Amino acid sequence: MNMDFNMYMNDVVSQARSEMKESGYTELTTPEEVDQHLSKEGTALVMVNSVCGCAGGIARPAAKHALNYDKLPDQLLTVFAGQDKEATEHVREKAPEYLPSSPSFALFKDGKIVDMIERHEIEGHETMSVITNLQAWFEEHGKEI
Secondary structure, eight states: OHHHHHHHHHHHHHHHHHHHHHTTOEEOOSHHHHHHHHTSSSEEEEEEEOSSHHIIIIIHHHHHHTTSSSEEOSEEEEEETTTSHHHHHHHHHTOTTSOOOSSEEEEEETTEEEEEEOGGGTTTSOHHHHHHHHHHHHHHHOEEO
């Protein structure tokens, strides 16, 4: 049974990763990749992905559908909590005023945290409310596409 569970979890993780990549997000798996991307000028949206139900049912769909907007951040990035632990922790270190939370979204500008949508603002909420929050960030901090 344990082997079946591990195979199932690998499938869930693979699917969750694929959803983000197919939506246009760049996956960061190491602290070095986090530094490389967050040291660039401009805005970066980081989605902290996870295997929980609210990630699959709300956060990942919101991450995808929020991109149907006329302004976007310079970079769309993702780390995977519980999978790419060092990369995820490194993103969290760059937002020390926020508690670790997954799924979540963090908006960075010129490498500094601007705002965060934490799990408690995702779990139990409608996907559209998360999309609205993301697009408000895009409106304020994004660039015309």
